[in-house]
Amino acid sequence: MTSQETPVASVDVTLLDELQAIAEPAELVRQVFRRFGPRAAIGTSGQLTGSVLVDMASRAGVPFRVFAVDTLRLHPETYEIWQRLEKRYGIQIERYRPDPARLDAMVRQHGEFLFFDSKPKQELCCNVRKVEPHEVALATLDAWIAGLRRDQSEGRKATARLEIIERADHRILKVCPLADWNEAQVRAYIQKQDVPYNRLFDPLPHGARYASLGCAICTTPVLPHESHRAGRWRWFNTQPDDKKECGIHLRPKKL
Numbered sequence: 001m002t003s004q005e006t007p008v009a010s011v012d013v014t015l016l017d018e019l020q021a022i023a024e025p026a027e028l029v030r031q032v033f034r035r036f037g038p039r040a041a042i043g044t045s046g047q048l049t050g051s052v053l054v055d056m057a058s059r060a061g062v063p064f065r066v067f068a069v070d071t072l073r074l075h076p077e078t079y080e081i082w083q084r085l086e087k088r089y090g091i092q093i094e095r096y097r098p099d100p101a102r103l104d105a106m107v108r109q110h111g112e113f114l115f116f117d118s119k120p121k122q123e124l125c126c127n128v129r130k131v132e133p134h135e136v137a138l139a140t141l142d143a144w145i146a147g148l149r150r151d152q153s154e155g156r157k158a159t160a161r162l163e164i165i166e167r168a169d170h171r172i173l174k175v176c177p178l179a180d181w182n183e184a185q186v187r188a189y190i191q192k193q194d195v196p197y198n199r200l201f202d203p204l205p206h207g208a209r210y211a212s213l214g215c216a217i218c219t220t221p222v223l224p225h226e227s228h229r230a231g232r233w234r235w236f237n238t239q240p241d242d243k244k245e246c247g248i249h250l251r252p253k254k255l
């Protein structure tokens, strides 16, 4: 698709209403790429929903972009799934990494393991390693497709399928096609369509499993009685789940 052929949709309430009427996640993904072309992309951190969205986009028969934030601290299995998705679908996942100077300054001032010290330092680390590179990715987009689901945590129960993010320079449509799905539906789709998925999501002994993924050192599996996000930054588990976000999904503003 050339830039002259690129469809450019306006990110406004009219578009929001049009897309709200599309109930089927795969059709929603198709319509977003059809309307926004290369100004739309799926963001994935290697979670199960990212694999499902890439598969849906591939089946939609339209060109699509996929991006990922590489914090330089991810599990080997996460780097592996990105490669497997690239091979299976013939795509190149765009990697956005932390700014080396910002990273170096942070580590020199606070140490490699600052996230153990306090919530503000964890938030600083997430900001430098995740949020800032993610902002660079968002600057290239008018539509961002994310894999958030309402069943992932208390804080995500209000996740909208569609919302508008007001940035300083432009608006972005944030689309969460799988917001209504639960984990069983995601796993059933992956099994039925034989979609490559992150091996970390295979079952572990004693009913433990990874339900959410971040950097390797900050992510642990959860037990059956625990919430999806209990395995993230476990040392902060006296805080509610909605305080346990890296920041990427915290700023959207609904019209």
Ligand code: SF4
Pocket (backbone or CB within 6 Å): 071, 073, 115, 122, 123, 125, 126, 127, 129, 130, 214, 215, 217, 218, 246
């Ligand atoms: S998940 Fe942990 S290591 Fe990764 S950016 Fe956040 S605090 Fe830093």
